[in-house]
Amino acid sequence: MTSEPPSPPPRRRPGGRTSRIRTQVLDAVRAELGERGYDGLTLDAVAARAGVHRATVYRRWRDVGGLLTDLFEATGDDDWQPQDTGSLQGDLAALNHENQAAMTARPSTAAALIAASFRSEEAARGLRRLWEDRYARCEVIVSRAVRRGELPPNTDARRLLLAATAPLYHQLVLLRMPPDPGLPEHAARAAALAASAGAFATSPADDA
Amino acid sequence: MTSEPPSPPPRRRPGGRTSRIRTQVLDAVRAELGERGYDGLTLDAVAARAGVHRATVYRRWRDVGGLLTDLFEATGDDDWQPQDTGSLQGDLAALNHENQAAMTARPSTAAALIAASFRSEEAARGLRRLWEDRYARCEVIVSRAVRRGELPPNTDARRLLLAATAPLYHQLVLLRMPPDPGLPEHAARAAALAASAGAFATSPADDA
Incomplete structure (x- = not known):
């Protein structure tokens, strides 16, 4: 190289x-x-x-x-935005459904790019930048939920998005398990419940 | 090969x-x-x-x-067991701390084996079996919490363990971000809060 x-x-x-x-x-x-x-x-x-x-x-x-x-x-370099379904859990589930569909397509460019990132420094750098941009675009999911009063304003958007999206990738990419059709909804619901219970509040007062 | x-x-x-x-x-x-x-x-x-x-x-x-x-x-082929700290959140945090330490050691055999699993079919098969065995051993964390009355008996152990452990691997292996020292505790707490809120209950009655 x-x-x-x-x-x-x-x-x-x-x-x-x-x-x-x-x-x-x-x-x-x-x-x-x-x-x-x-x-x-x-x-x-x-x-x-x-x-x-x-x-x-x-x-x-x-x-x-x-x-x-x-x-x-x-x-x-596209205009991708996360779907706006009207609820935090719905938005997270829609995101997970998109991710699962991309990862399980045959052939899957997404899966191939992840695999390539373990082979090529250029791919690793490119993937890191792409994820970073995608997670930044997804923060609007959290700010919409805050505006609707579903979440407190001091919610750590990145950690909430990580909790909602990580299980699906972990299961497919690292554990190499077959796709679980219920997981997109389930992981979204678990993250939304944790968020409602204050799991992603950032100020010490809310973090007790 | x-x-x-x-x-x-x-x-x-x-x-x-x-x-x-x-x-x-x-x-x-x-x-x-x-x-x-x-x-x-x-x-x-x-x-x-x-x-x-x-x-x-x-x-x-x-x-x-x-x-x-x-x-x-x-x-x-070892006698590894998850730590018994006396609480669900403590057990999950201890597990995450172990995982983060293994993944961020320099050099890290764990990280090298994950990378190898994208290069070699033998490594992919070996890693799949190893994860499967580790997650099975970790189910005792959930059964102990059920016995203590922290969780309902119908808790889906595997999904709870996935929610607790996936964020750390996602961040380190796929997003390739630097280790976040607070994440092991944080992800454990988020999963425990979601569990308390019924996120991992399996029967339809508890899943409303």
Whole structure:
């Protein structure tokens, strides 16, 4: 793996040829990763699948690390927002359902990217940034619940989100158990109950 | 990676030469994994570090997968039990403290084994069995709490243990965040509060 970063692919011309090639290449990276995993990911296979000249792929993305870095950047560069269902438990359950669906799709890009993060420094960095951005976007779930009076204002949003979402990933990725269809709702309910009981209050007064 | 399983190393003579060699070799595997990770793990390096003839290592363990399979077997073959602190929250916090200490040791065999499980089928299988055994042993935490009257008898032990322990692994392994010294206690408290609020009751009557 090279330590020199690949030249950043130009990507500010939506609809242009550059942008079209990037879309084709990153779609091919997703498909190759999902089907073959990190070990099967090569620039030649990506170029062939994308129908893009291999010299273009080598010049713009340089190596597998460059492809992964750009894939994470493109994945995070969307307008995703958590669903607004009208209740804390509903919002957390919707988030867990989305996560479980992404992790159990066949093939699953999400699962392949997590696996790749144990193989490639670029993937580990890209995934860390992506999670960080996603958890930040999810904080609105907590602020909405505070506005509705479901939670006290001093709720630690990050710890509440961690409690609600971690069980599903732990079970699928680390324990490698089959998906439990009831877990998205169940983990959301447990986190919401703990939150109502003051488990995520941050001030010492509320933390007794 | 060979698909043929390695010949099982003979290991029923505690204190004998066979047992001593196994201990030396598995200690060397732990050290090599912790220092160099899966990519640096070779039978030659393990033999050299263990001070055991490489022909012996090749004959008994065959390949890296054989070493990992035996390491997981040896790791699970202990008398580990969760601490009995006298309360549900205390027991869960003690468990989380142990897990966080194991994951943040430098080098950490636990972290190296998790990373290896994304590289080797043998490691993935070994880790799955090890987790399964550990969670089964931890169910006593819940049955003690039921006996003390802290929890209703129909508590889903596995889901409660998952809720209590998942946040720590999620944060360290998947989100790759620095260890949060308050998280072991905090996640234990959140799970215990959710349990008190009926989040892990299994019968429909208690699940309203």
